[in-house]
Structure formats: C-alpha cells, structure tokens
Amino acid sequence: xxxxxxxxxxxxxxxxxxxxxxxxxVLAAAGARVLLIDGDLRKPRLHRMINVKxxxxxxxxxxxxxxxxxxxxxxADVPNMDLVTSGPLPPNPPELYGKATFARLVAKxxxxxxxxxxDCPPVASVTDPVVASLQVDMALMVVEYGKARRQLVxxxxxxxxxxxxxxxxxxxxxxxxxxxxxxxTYYYS
Numbered sequence: 326x327x328x329x330x331x332x333x334x335x336x337x338x339x340x341x342x343x344x345x346x347x348x349x350x351v352l353a354a355a356g357a358r359v360l361l362i363d364g365d366l367r368k369p370r371l372h373r374m375i376n377v378k379x380x381x382x383x384x385x386x387x388x389x390x391x392x393x394x395x396x397x398x399x400x401a402d403v404p405n406m407d408l409v410t411s412g413p414l415p416p417n418p419p420e421l422y423g424k425a426t427f428a429r430l431v432a433k434x435x436x437x438x439x440x441x442x443x444d445c446p447p448v449a450s451v452t453d454p455v456v457a458s459l460q461v462d463m464a465l466m467v468v469e470y471g472k473a474r475r476q477l478v479x480x481x482x483x484x485x486x487x488x489x490x491x492x493x494x495x496x497x498x499x500x501x502x503x504x505x506x507x508x509x510t511y512y513y514s
Contacts, residue, residue, distance in 0.1 A: 327462040329431060329441045330493065331364075333454040335481040336447050339469040340498040342370045345444040353406035357439040360397070361408045364443045364457055366418035369411035371444060375400060382412030387426045393433055407438075418446075422456040431460045448481035458490040465493045470500040 332348075334341045345361060353359045362383055363371035372379040377398055385391040386409075398408045415421055434441045443461060445454035458464055464485050468478055478495065486492055 327491065327493075328435060328439060329443070329461040329463075331443045331445055331454060331458055331461040331464040331490070332467060333445045333464060333481075333485070334447045334467045334469075335449050335473045335478050337368070337450065339447070339467050339472065341447075341467040342374070342444055344465075344467050344496060344498060345442050346371065346374050349406050349408075349440075349442055350403055352440050353403050357405065358437070359406045359440045359442065360434050360438040361406065362434070362441065362443045363409065363411040364422075364445045364453070366411055366414055366421065366453065367446050367451065369414070371408060372410040375408055377410065379410045379412065382410035383430075384412035384415050384421060386412075386430050387421045387424055388415075389426060393430055419452050419456045422453060422460070427457075428460050448484055449477055455484060455488055458485055458488045461490060463491040463493040466495045467498050468495055470497045472499075 332341050332345045349359045349361045361371060363369045364383060366384065369379060375398060381391055382396050385396055386393050396409050396412065400406050400408060421427060431441065443457060445457055448454050466478065466482055482492055482495070
C-alpha cells in the first residue's frame with residue numbers, strides 16, 4: 326500500500342537528488358508510472374537535471390495558481406516518469422507543507438501514479454521534511470558514507486519517526502567499494 330516516498334538526508338550534499346532521479350528512472354524502467362516532485366524549497370535541483378526553467382511547479386499548485394497537470398514535465402527519454410519542479414521559492418517553506426492544497430496535490434498524484442517521490446531538504450537543517458512526512462507513506466534517508474556522524478543520522482531518523490511515517494531505510498551513498506574491499510581483505514588476511 327505504500328506509494329508516496331519522501332527522500333531526505335541528514336546534511337546537505339549527500340546526493341539525495343541524484344538518488345531520487347535514479348530511483349525514479351529504475352521504477353519507470355520496470356513499468357511503473359512515476360512522479361518526481363522537487364520539494365526542496367530552499368535549494369531545488371531537479372529542474373537542472375532535466376534542463377528546464379524553474380518558473381512554476383510545486384509552489385504554484387499549493388498556492389492555487391496552477392493545477393497539477395499544468396506544472397508536470399514529461400521526460401521524453403524516460404517514458405513513465407514525470408517531474409514537477411519546485412517553482413518559485415516561498416518565504417516560509419514548512420507552511421506550504423501544512424496546507425490542505427499540498428495534501429490534495431499528494432492525493433491527486435496517488436490516483437494518477439504508481440510511485441510519487443518527494444525530494445526534500447536535509448532533516449538536520451530545516452523542518453520541511455518533518456512537516457511534509459505527514460502526507461507520505463514512508464521516508465528514505467540518504468547518507469553519504471563516512472561523512473555524516475552516526476548520532477546525527479540517528480537523531481534525524483528519530484525526528485522523522487516521531488511523525489508516524491514509516492522509515493523505509495537508510496541508503497548509503499558515495500561508498501568507495503574498492504577501498505572498503507581492500508580494507509576487509511587486508512583485515513582478514
């Protein structure tokens with residue numbers, strides 16, 4: 326029954342937007358209809374990945390200026406995957422996630438797509454992902470391997486868990502597989 330996924334990180338620059346985009350591509354390649362929503366209303370980046378201007382998007386729909394269908398970008402090179410940019414940046418992003426119009430946007434997306442993936446800013450930096458998590462089914466935490474401190478990651482997961490959202494897991498990103506393999510081979514030799 327889970328179909329709306331919030332993706333966040335503990336601190337900036339851990340690669341969550343790239344993970345969102347690639348996860349969407351994999352799900353779309355498997356035949357699922359996927360909608361990516363750039364919910365990072367402070368430093369949006371998804372529009373850059375598809376090379377479009379960020380003039381209207383999520384904020385336009387939540388503020389009642391546009392309908393969802395008007396802000397969707399269909400990706401020609403990735404069938405089954407659509408994208409909604411963040412739109413103009415608001416002065417108070419957490420407030421937007423608390424609006425009934427955001428809940429209606431998520432409900433409409435649930436009807437039209439198999440997967441809805443919401444790219445949110447880092448939990449340790451702002452409250453946006455915590456407020457947004459009230460409208461999603463599960464959350465995924467992206468952690469850059471060797472960068473974020475363990476306690477900080479635990480605190481972020483706990484903070485999200487307090488909202489009642491199901492924690493799908495923690496995805497370790499930017500792992501140097503060759504280096505780690507060498508370490509374990511050396512250790513066991």
